[in-house]
Structures are given as structure tokens and as C-alpha cells.
Amino acid sequence: MLKIHRLTLVASAAAFAVALGASAVPAHAQTVKIDGSSTVFPITEAVAEDFQKSKKGKIRVTVGISGTGGGFKKFCRGEIDISDASRPILKKAMDECKKNGI
Secondary structure, rough: OHHHHHHHHHHHHHHHHHHHHHHOOOOHHEEEEEEEOOOHHHHHHHHHHHHHHOOOEEEEEEEEOHHHHHHHHHOOOOOEEEEEOOOOOOHHHHHHHHOOOO
16 A cells, blocks of 8 residues: 555656646746645645745745645646645546536
8 A cells, every 4th residue: 555655646746747847838927736635745845845946936836735635626626737636536526627628
């Protein structure tokens, strides 16, 4: 089980880095909003801090802790850019995202 959690955390950090690095929006105008799992929060916060430092503060990253379910809800409503999760997304949440064009 611990191996699966590590894989999830590594995958989340990698997705975060790719999402931030692939943007065409001018850096001075960009804020990346992340929310979700309190389990994943420490890693996301550390990655966000390092990323902001590497961009010399031109990109702001906010990291919240609304829980995995709360993060999925916010993501599916288009309120955040990245959802941290300590479990896979449920079909109900996937359906909500699809309904909202996400």
C-alpha cells in the first residue's frame, strides 16, 4: 500500500511540474490554483515553493487543503487548475467534470 501512495505522490508532483511548465500564458499574469488532499499537501506545497522560486515569483501558486473529495468538486467546477488526491477520482466526479466540459 505504501508503494501505491508513493507512486501517487510522485505522479502528482510530475503532473504539477508538467502543467506549470507547459503554459503559454505570460508569467506575470499567471496564478496556478491547487487544492485537495491533506495527505498530498506537504509535497505539493514544497514543489510549489520551489517552482515559484525558480520563476522568481513571476508565477503565483496557491495550495489549499479541502480534502480529496473537495478538491475534485472544485476541479470539476473549474475553480482550480490541479486537484491533489489520495485516491482515484470517482465516476460521479468524472461525470460532473464531463458535464462541465472539464
